[in-house]
Amino acid sequence: MAAIYVVFMILSGLALEFLRYETPENFDVSEKPIKDETYTRMETPKNNISAATEDCVVGFQSTAQEKNFVPVTMALQDLHYFVLDPHNPKESLELLKKINGFAVPGSITALMGSSGAGKTTLMNVIAGPNDLAIRRCTGYCEQMDVRSKAATIREALTFSSFLRQDASISDDKKYDSVNEYIELLSLEDIADQIIRGSSVEQMKCLTIGVELAAQLSIIFLDEPTSGLDARSAKLIMDGVRKVADSGRTIICTIHQLSAEVFYLFDSLLLLKRGGETVFYGDLGRDCYDFVNYFSGSALGEALHNNLAKEGITTPSSDLPEMIFADKRADNSATQMKFVVTRFIQMYWRTPSYNLMRMILAVLLALVIGLVFIDADYASYTGLNSGVRMVYMGALF
Incomplete structure (x- = not known):
């Protein structure tokens, strides 16, 4: 056994010496040709300008990405949440009290409140049911960005796309969705770089992109701007705004945000300590409705008006039910292929x-x-x- 270990150690040492080297952090593994020309010489045309513009034809080409997800509206009505009292197991504590609200596709809903108000608890309760349809159409971006440091950003999105999108979707469409979200989150320049050494801002974008690559309808974000300065937080939320504009429902907990970031939200659910609702409704343009509510509206009347929208309190019976035949999006062969490939790349690059x-x-x-x-x-x-x-x- 010792001889076998020695032989393999020698072979591996030779391979590491002549084939690989310890790579620097955040390096590019792209095989695209790099252009050396930095400057291009340009000359003013000598023809008659008016004659040249008469025959000038400008064409625009637009490509619309096909949506592989179903827009979903999420509604809450009289939500209560109880846990056992650690000091008295026979009693229970009510962490959330009669929470009402809704979130529609194409919008960003903020969950705000003081510490202990139940923001993260509420989002965990919404995203936590064991129902297959809910698990397959929702994604959860946690506050801690944990990724395989040896993979590239493009590989991480491809891994999520192939293992979480439905098997009926072609490979070409899955690769197209990866490229689409890389562009959407402005990750083109670092898409082929190793994740190791990426900044906090880049890791946040990657976490969001991994969930987007699965073509989910609802995305939950837990403190997407935590640990970021004002500029980085604005960049992250600009990317989230683009995601919402693509037709998805975005719900996120957030605190210590600037006015510029706050203006990007469409609606707000404000909780106070004890899990009670202080405000819920549309913020309005430049948060006019939110400011107007606190300047002169009664709490009960405003909440009643905000929740009395047609189609939310009484959903239509014509809405199709989301049904998934299989628990997993793709078959075991595809899962094994990408998991084994991922580990081989990880070991090879470390x-x-x-x-x-x-x-x-x-x-x-x-x-x-x-x-x-x-x-x-x-x-x-x-x-x-x-x-x-x-x-x-x-x-x-």
Whole structure:
């Protein structure tokens, strides 16, 4: 066993020495040709300007991306949420009290409130049901951006697109959706760069893009601007605004936002400590409705008017039911293909990790070999020692 480890270590060392090297962070793995020409010489035409413009024809070509998702309206009516009291298991605590509201496609709904008001709890309750239709049409962008550091941004979006979009969608359309969201989130310049070393702003865009690549109808964002300065937060929310304009329903918790960011939202659900609603409704142009509400409207009357919109309190019976035949979007062969490819790329791009594993394997082989070097395998004790050696070798 030690000889096998040594042989493979030598082969891997030669491969790392002559084929690969420790790559810098955030480097580009694109194979596109790079143009060396930085400047282009331009000359003013010497022909008659009026004659030239008469025959000038300007053509525009527009390509519309096909939507592979169904726009969904989310509505809440008299939502209550209880948990067991940790101090008294026989009693329960009400974290959310009679929450009402709705979010329509093409809009961004903000969940705001003080600490302990129940913003994240409300979003977890909405996004958490085990219903298959809800799981397949909703995406959740967590506050912590956890990604495979050895993959590129394009590979991360492609991985999500192929494993989460329906198997009936062609591969070409899945690749097109990846390119569409890379462009939508302004990630073209870094699409083929390794994720390792990306900025916080870029990681936020990547997290949103991974959910978009799955062609989801509703996207939940948990503190998308946390840890960002005012400029980066504005850039992130501009990207979220573009996502909403594509026909999706966006719901996000947010705090410490600037006026420019606040103007990007369409509606607001404001909670106070204890899970009670303070305000819900459309913000209006430049938040005029929101300001006007707090300047002279009564709380109960305003909430009643905001929730009494036709089609929300009484949904139409003609709305089609979202039904998914399978639990997984694609078959097991496709899942295995992309998962195995992802791990191969990860190991190939992190040679230091592979080298450390080889060194540990050799050291463990030497230790185990020295411990059982004098074992008499013809006796009962020696046989037990041999079994323990095989077990320890397989364990490590």
